[in-house]
Amino acid sequence: MQIAAIILGILCLLVVVLDAFETIVLPRRVVRRFRFTKIFYRLTWMVWAVPGRKMREGNRREYYLSFYGPLSLIILLILWASIFIVAFALIHWGLLLPISSFAHTHSFGNYLYFSGTTFVTLGLGDITPLSAMGRFMTVLEGGTGLGFLALVIGYVPVIYQTFSRREQNISQLDARAGTPPNGPEILLRHYNGQQAAELLQFLRDWERWCAELLESHLSYPVLAYYRSQHEDQSWLAALTAILDVCALIMVGVEGVSPKPAKFIFALGRHAAVDLAQSFSVDRVVEQRSFSMDDFLDLRSNLAEHGIILHDEPEVAEARFKELRGMYEPFVVSLSHYFLVRLPTLKITADRVDDWQTSAWDHFLPSSPHTLDRTMRRG
DSSP states (O other): OHHHHHHHHHHHHHHHHHHHIIIIIOOSOOOOSOOHHHHHHHHHHHHHHHHHHHSOTTHHHHHHHHTHHHHHHHHHHHHHHHHHHHHHHHHHHHHTOOEEOSSOOOOHHHHHHHHHHHHTTOOOOSSEEOSHHHHHHHHHHHHHHHHHHHHHHHHHHHHHHHHHHHHHHHHHHHHHHTTTTOHHHHHHHHOOSSOOHHHHHHHHHHHHHHHHHHHHHHHOGGGGGOOOSSTTOOHHHHHHHHHHHHHHHHHHBTTOOHHHHHHHHHHHHHHHHHHHHHTTOOOOOOOOOOOHHHHHHHHHHHHHTTOOBOSOHHHHHHHHHHHHTTTHHHHHHHHHHHTOOOOOSSOOTTOOOGGGOOTTOOOOOSSHHHHHHHHHHO
16 A cells, blocks of 8 residues: 555656646647646636536627636646645655654645645644655655746736737727628728738737737647637637638738738648647537628629729639638637637628727727828828
């Protein structure tokens, strides 16, 4: 029994040390199947998402789902610390290291209490080691506890700083891409058929955002579970809207070079594919509803604002469908897993963005295009 306890304690230590190192310190994705953190998030999200799937889309569901990211991080850190404490207690008990205690017994409960006070560096002194090996294990556990605390202190701020950077760009989409973000709306609000410089600069900024999203969410997967401030905003919806507008430009927009869009499209698709594989999401065959008639309506709406698509409608629609097929299976699968609504590809007349609404009944112009005309007249 003692030998089994020692082996189990050592295995637990190795597992949690490796898992904590890979999660906090190692700046790359871990592809190993058996990983404590990956199993933890897979199982806990599966349970947490059950009530969310039964709720109607809206603020109530988003509020409920928003608790999971921060709460899961706290629970994970507590689990790591608990495994450390139990593992050292098993080793102490397996070695039957002599200790002085108020009960004068070498029960596992006493060793567990001694391990807990040592790991969190309380040092109460009511139980002390009496052998050289016991003192060595005590110092080792105390040092491990201090190191773990230092990692946690450095880890949590990094998570929230990265989350804040991600959300700053997403918040900008409210006025630049509509609510929820929409790829065709980006064309309407940044390109009037005459100047493409503003549109290309906007896309280059989002190319950097896609690169940061790919790096941060592979290194710190918990960030993917952090919800945005508003129910119509999310990192996945933003990524999809950028891919949509790049696909439209690659189909061929008069006056806009498709080359920059190709680079951004490649990086955005890379992020969608790698994140889908990282979270081992179930493949979803369905795609967003968008028929040939929808494409013709989109083409007509864009033309009314001076945005002309090249090629015949059938050729352009086939090319657009081909490009969408390169990323939609992944973003749709991610949306089913994270319970996130994806943006549509249709242009909605007189849509109202979040920035145009207020609880004080202060009405702004009903459409950003109306506001643009008002500002030009002024």
